[in-house]
Amino acid sequence: MRIRFTKMQGAGNDFVVLDETRARLGLSPAQYRFLADRHFGVGADQILTVRPAPSADVDFEYVIHNADGGEVEQCGNGARCFVRFVREQGLTAKEAVRVQTLSGVIEPRMDADGRVTVDMGAPIFELARVPFDAAGLTPEAAGSWQKWPLVLDARTNPAIVSVAVLSMGNPHAVQLVDDVDSAPVAAQGPLIERHPAFPKRVNAGFMQVLSRSHIRLRVYERGAGETLACGTGACAAVVAGIRLGLLDARVDVDTRGGRLTIEWAGGDSPVRMTGPAVTVFAGDIDIPDNP
Numbered sequence: 001m002r003i004r005f006t007k008m009q010g011a012g013n014d015f016v017v018l019d020e021t022r023a024r025l026g027l028s029p030a031q032y033r034f035l036a037d038r039h040f041g042v043g044a045d046q047i048l049t050v051r052p053a054p055s056a057d058v059d060f061e062y063v064i065h066n067a068d069g070g071e072v073e074q075c076g077n078g079a080r081c082f083v084r085f086v087r088e089q090g091l092t093a094k095e096a097v098r099v100q101t102l103s104g105v106i107e108p109r110m111d112a113d114g115r116v117t118v119d120m121g122a123p124i125f126e127l128a129r130v131p132f133d134a135a136g137l138t139p140e141a142a143g144s145w146q147k148w149p150l151v152l153d154a155r156t157n158p159a160i161v162s163v164a165v166l167s168m169g170n171p172h173a174v175q176l177v178d179d180v181d182s183a184p185v186a187a188q189g190p191l192i193e194r195h196p197a198f199p200k201r202v203n204a205g206f207m208q209v210l211s212r213s214h215i216r217l218r219v220y221e222r223g224a225g226e227t228l229a230c231g232t233g234a235c236a237a238v239v240a241g242i243r244l245g246l247l248d249a250r251v252d253v254d255t256r257g258g259r260l261t262i263e264w265a266g267g268d269s270p271v272r273m274t275g276p277a278v279t280v281f282a283g284d285i286d287i288p289d290n291p
């Protein structure tokens with residue numbers, strides 16, 4: 001099968017974007033993995049698919065697959081690319097689009113300066129909804145909140161890391177580090193991602209606080225490995241930092257791929273994320289039936 005694709009990136013988190021507004025492509029998990037493959041396919045951290053609105057109160061449906069082929073609930077950097085894509089393809093002229101995702105409705109909006117701001121909805125702290133299984137774990141009080149001590153792996157790496165746990169529609173475990181450059185992202189990331197306390201796996205964030213309005217962040221993403229930036233990871237880290245008493249309501253987040261700005265007023269208010277969204281190139285690719 002030959003398909004048309006667009007390659008996009010937001011702060012270096014890169015995407016293959018597919019238009020299914022007219023017809024479903026019906027790709028299998030193996031075919032998503034093929035598209036994401038950096039040697040045999042196009043190469044991407046996630047595959048984003050645009051589908052027609054499933055109900056009258058939204059403009060589109062936004063479907064997200066990780067590089068490992070698994071479908072997931074949310075992708076923040078992808079949401080910014082999504083609004084640029086639907087406008088550039090002539091699918092809408094709206095500056096703000098309401099988008100149905102697996103985890104609810106979000107609203108990305110084009111800013112006057114070319115960046116995109118997304119209303120990502122409110123963070124979720126109920127452990128069962130993250131989901132996080134705290135059985136046998138004792139929380140440590142921190143700020144107005146709590147952190148959870150996790151033994152990474154009793155056999156191969158018995159180190160204990162202390163993580164804040166929350167969902168931005170997708171699950172996140174955020175830990176504080178002194179220096180993101182020397183943080184053990186490659187060693188700990190896969191162990192946190194698959195820690196048994198997270199039944200749906202988790203995105204593992206490593207946050208260095210520079211001031212109350214500025215952090216540095218690396219994220220080992222579920223289903224994709226370390227990426228140059230993770231939008232929901234940036235939202236989760238800032239929300240965690242605010243609840244831990246370390247950050248103010250507006251924070252610049254420096255990732256390896258660029259800067260995102262995150263705002264959260266607390267409580268049930270939505271998290272707002274601002275950052276870049278760039279079209280890199282478009283093309284056609286032959287996808288094998290059984291890659």
Ligand SMILES: N[C@@H](CCC[C@H](N)C(=O)O)C(=O)O
Pocket residue numbers: 013045046066072073074075076077078170171203221222223224227229230231232233
């Ligand atoms: N890169 C994304 C997050 C993509 C999904 C994530 N890996 C998960 O499995 O939840 C972002 O910008 O938020």
